[in-house]
Amino acid sequence: MSYFLQLVVSGIVVGSIYALSALGFVLIYKSSRVINLAHGQIIASGCFITYALNVWVGIPIYLAFVLSLIITFFLAMGVERLFLRRLIGEPIISVIMVTIGLMSILDGIIYLTPFGAENFSFPEFLPTTPIMMGDVSISWTQLVGVIITALLIGGFSWFFKKTTIGIAKRAVADDQLAAMSIGVSVPKVFGLAWATAGLTAAAAGGIIGNITGLNFDTLHAVGITVFPVVILGGLDSILGAVVAGIIMGLIQQFAGGYLDGNWGLNSTAEVLPYIILLIILLIKPHGLFGTHEIERV
Amino acid sequence: MKTNKKVLICYIAASFILFAAALQPAAAQTYKIGLSLAITGPTSDAGVPYSKGVEDYFKYANDMKLLGDDKLDCMIKDDAYKTDVTKRNFEEFLDQGIELYLNYSTGSTLGLKKDFEEEKIPTLPASFHAGNLDDSNYIFLPIVSYSGQLIGLAEYVTKMHQGETPKVAMFIHPSAFGRGPVEDLKKAVEAGLNIEIVEVVEHGKDLDNTAMLKRLSSKGVQYVFCHTVQSPVATMLKDAQRLDVAASKFGENGKMTFLGIHYTGGNDLIALAGDASENFFWTTSYTLTSEDTDGARIQLEMAKKYGRDDKIANSHNYTNGIMVAQIAVEAIRRTKAKGKKIVRENLYEELNAMNGMNAFYPVTTVGPVTYSKTDRQGVDTLQLYKVKNGVFRSTGSTFTSEYYKKIQ
Amino acid sequence: MAVNRWLATGNYFTSYRDEQRIFATHLNRLFFFAFLCCLFVWPLLFEVSNKYMLVIDNILIAIVAIIGLNLLTGFAGLISIGHAAFVGVGAYCLASFARVIGDEHILITHAWPVMIILSGLLGAVFGAFVGLPALRLKHLYLAIATLSFQMIFEWTINSMTFFNQGQTISVGRVFWFTGQVMRADHYVFWYYVVLTVIIICWFMASNLLRTRYGRSLIAVRDNDRAADAMGMHPGLTKVYAFALGGFFAGVAGALHAYLYRGVGIESFTLHHSISYLAMAIVGGLGTLNGSFWGPLAIRTLDLQVDNLAEKAGHIFSANLSLATALRPLAFGLVIVLFLMFEPRGIANWWRIVKSYTKLWPFKY
């Protein structure tokens, strides 16, 4: 039983990190209908910036974390301005490919830094003794990660539901021309969407970096791993990202816990999310919480 | 005036030709060697220091005139860990007329095996996969294969373990590289090695290994043999620390001791795992810069000379690269000393003769390189290291794996 | 007045059949055949190093795959982030035979044209299977479904012992009328084979595009509701598009296996899928000749960047990371710049050049 509980707890921890990573996708998609494949790279850069500020510059870790959020906020805004602004209104494939190109470019830039080929790890700043709840344990790093995730996700859902600017962002996603007609500045909204996505990516990067250490391969693989989560959640739903993130976290833990090692199966956690994603999509073609296009013939 | 000029030009040209012809027999030769490896893409964290090691040692050989006036030209090409590109690089090297080839990944070594045979070109890979040697005559592993290393580790465990049969799990990379030694270890167990392999885990890109560690711990696993790259090991060690399942000293009861072979260890692991790497056991055939040895001194000097930063200077993959270059230089030196032409066949012969009295003692390894027609694994000697206060320290004396010889 | 069939000026059509010809004028046809002859003859006239022949073979194989991807993504508008898996299916079809009957079996070494077609057909079957979600999914969701198949494919090959767990499965040398094709002739031999395959594929694809089977692809891309009302089953048409893409990819896979004389999972990863998409885009989606330009451009770029990286590596010898960074930087920049400034790809330049010369000798 405690084995099961531990899997559940770990699943939720990993899931909430997925959710936070997925949140960036959702924020961008929700206002600009762009799916950003370079998100993994932004996550990685957020993580590297935190590290550089903390270790090389010597800024205290929490401050470094907040600063990296701000830097990445503007970084992502710049990326949007530079690369995506021109592509407003182009077909999906162009937009997908631009973000793929962006992925390569960011890769290249990161290779220019020491982070490209070397490994680092954050200095410990939280107690290393785990928190025990009965037999179930969770590390401080993970706990802090979950709390930050919860705060950010809560904040953003409130923002989209309740504030006029939040509604305006959704409005832009719906109909750009109409949004412009009532005075919404579409470019600003897109820039803001990327900026906030960059912010969440940096947060996710900081958390993941603390858990796994700073290895570029591992960090930017998160970008791809989060895909099934984003799609499962339905691309434009924050709630969907959270639910799907936790589902995927649990699936991976259970797959690792109960399937691997039996019946000759191995690393099922790598493939199971995709299989489950396919099955769910066939039942619900717009993911669990995705908006159905309202089509009138 | 015009005619004068023409005459002058003719004269200069003629004298050049004569001069060149006169010099021809004594002219310094350049021997070409090719290295294709992953400087970018996956495993580049190992590939980069490796390439520097190779590059620096060949430079060193040229600067120190180890081959007299003859020069070595080692072409290094990036293949980003992709077999297709490796093949292209290899073809290019052949077009350039290389006499010796250095390869990197397991996948490409297996994929190009047939080409090595057809071209009859001696090849030194960075992959110590035992399968490289099957149906192949031209691949020379610099040190003992992963299987040999792993069985050596297992023998160490049986020797040091107190109590009943030690329960062991394997934590491996999900690829040919990772899976290579699994079967061999099982064979060794059949041949009488006293361990019980409880589970073989292929890791994914997991952010969390809780499930796996809990499961292993519930099955009573005491030792985890790692054969992968550093990053997943680091994540696992951190999780183990958090779950409080990591042993604080070798073989601690009810806890798990983590051990790994060549590509799992080194400074990168410590960099990634931090405190959690404490007490990690690691085996390889190389000397480390954290220990005071001749090899370490020479390595650090060389790194300084060619302007490498500390990280590369102290990397065991830098050592690894220096090592293959040493073998290559030595083979050429010996061939030349015998007055033979530096061509593939002669180099091949010379490599195969590197045994017994003729064994080669590189500075950066803990034992000699021995090759023969039947044994194409270089250094058979292993040294066990352990992380103590954030550095790898050797524990115990060097050893070789007995069961590995038995199962071959 | 006699109809001038040589130049576009004065060439008017007197029957609908004339209008549907692939070559509008005799001159076009002449140029085309002259070009083909050149392609066949040049390797006999020049000495080409194995490396460059390998590079060229590689480009040609990519062209076969991209014709498939272009039909699927360019014409039918279905984004596939799993094309490398389709190519892989073709290659692994051959590899499976090699595993079962041995890699030097007469079927593999002598009946290789049959094996190539068989691989194509298996690719088509796999493609159709992967396309099944298209019956329900649309746009991004469908694209991600193909990504899922890519992942599942990689995992399956990696974990099944039958497929040697992703390690190289070797394929024997083939025989030609002159005996076994040995190393010295290997790359030239496959050059001719792939070239022939491309010509056949090109004719098949362009024929298809002027019939209902090709038009229906474009219809579901542009407006699948209208296509439905015109009597095309949008779902099945998409499945059929996937099968078509899978066929060409499968053929390319088998060719790849023969060329490299082995099949390993490293050649069919997600990275390759992305690079195929890049080729299709840079070449020009939805145009058949884009399928030729894309692979040519991207592979040449790769090569040039490698050379450049090497030079950079010599200049900044203390620090190779600039060289390391060059490859992804160049790849990324090319994609981004093309999408921003020439979203219709190189095919559009070709179109412009053609329209300049079309009415030669008369200008507008």
Added chain:
Amino acid sequence: MGNSTSGNLLDVNNIEVVYNDIIQVLRGVSLSVTEGKIVALLGTNGAGKTTTLRAISGLLKPENGLIRDGHISFKNTDITNKLGTHVVKLGAVMVPEGRRVFKHLTVDENIRVGSITRKDGSKNIRSDHDRMYEYFPRLKEIKHRLAGYCSGGEQQMIAIGRALMADPEMLMLDEPSLGLAPLLVREIFDNIRLINREMDTTILVVEQNAKIALEISDYAYIMESGKIVLEGSSNELQDNPDVKEFYMGITQGGGRKSFKEVKSYKRRKRWM
């Protein structure tokens, strides 16, 4: 020129609009709107009415259009080629053609988002929000429904309500009657007149339905292929025989000609 005081709320002076650098849609259009009035802009399909509205409200950019010549001033401020946001902030809001509501937002959210540019405090915004429901009581009932599922008439009301939330001095309506049943068209136009009177909002309406547009407006312009061809007070135009025949389908006799007759006439022409 931009700052000359003309007394008009809006002055459009001889503008030329070009799409994609080649296609010229407007060839020198001039019109002006006096404060507090309802002005109608009539014309056939493709005459350039929508483009004129978009040029005024700064929405040409998304379609790759540009005002190449001439200028527009609103409240004596030059707004030629200014962005939409700027124009809305100045107080001119457009209701785009074809009832472009935000389909995936609720009715309430749709109306609320209209106040995005306002800076005059949440209290005023809230009271305006409530007032919209007074104008369109029907919307209050369906407050929480997704706008995409509302009927055409309801969507048109949402679009107008949304625009009014920006508290505009001038409201521009682009074909509010398009695709609506006659009864609804009347209702919408009644509302427009009400807004004009009660909120003191100046209105510029683009319409094809000349009959109803002339009925409620004070002044009207008629466009054809990118030019203004006729203007005058609505009463005058209503009596203009050309307008009657070409835009209202009324023959000189006063009756309506039957479509069937047209058919046989045209067919005869076709065979000739």
Added chain:
Amino acid sequence: MTKLIVSDVTLSFGGLNALSSVDLVIQPGLITSVIGPNGAGKTSLLNCISGFYHPTMGTITYGNHNLTKSSPHQVSNLGIARAFQNLELFSGMSVLDNLLLARHNNLKYSFLSALIYYGKASQIEAENRAYVEEIIDFMELEPYRHKTVGSLSYGVQKRVEVARALTMSPKLLLLDEPMAGMNIEEKEDVVRFIVDIQQERGITVVLIEHDLGVVMDISNQIYVLDFGELIGSGTPEEVAANPKVIEAYIGEE
């Protein structure tokens, strides 16, 4: 000639009835119009017939065929073609290609024949091209033949929409507001085409239209919908006199 019978059809979206118990009969060879205020369910009715929606209750039959659960391509195979209200053209293609596409069902040659483009495929394609040309001529689209549909004016696009439906050589043609947003002159043209389609080609026409003038002039039979319910039917004269229709639709003028 075949009758289309809609009997007792109800269509609901999440509890909201777009159509409730609608009964109507489309007589072959005539022009039948369906009118009603916006949101009355006219387009929904057309969607039910052409297979885009499936009625929640009731049946639709065309001759011996039950269309209730058919999908659009199946319906179109029976010779029922449709023009859409909001243009659903292939806007990136030329007018010619749009029309060629509509011939999809009428082209019978095998895939292999298409691959080599020899024999049957090439012969049928040429015949087909000729047929399309005939429609282009009929609908007076000659000047636009090679123009990209997206670049044409709204009025012409609407005409292409009708032409495309006609190219399918249907027996029954469903037209959804073919004259929306047109000026009087353009309307006159379209009316002329519709009447020609019915009279010259003998195709049954179902027309949805707002302009009462048009409807009254050319229809043989009119059905009036309001809030998903059928509130009146009959000849133009009967409908014009129906007080319920006047109240719901025309309003008191």
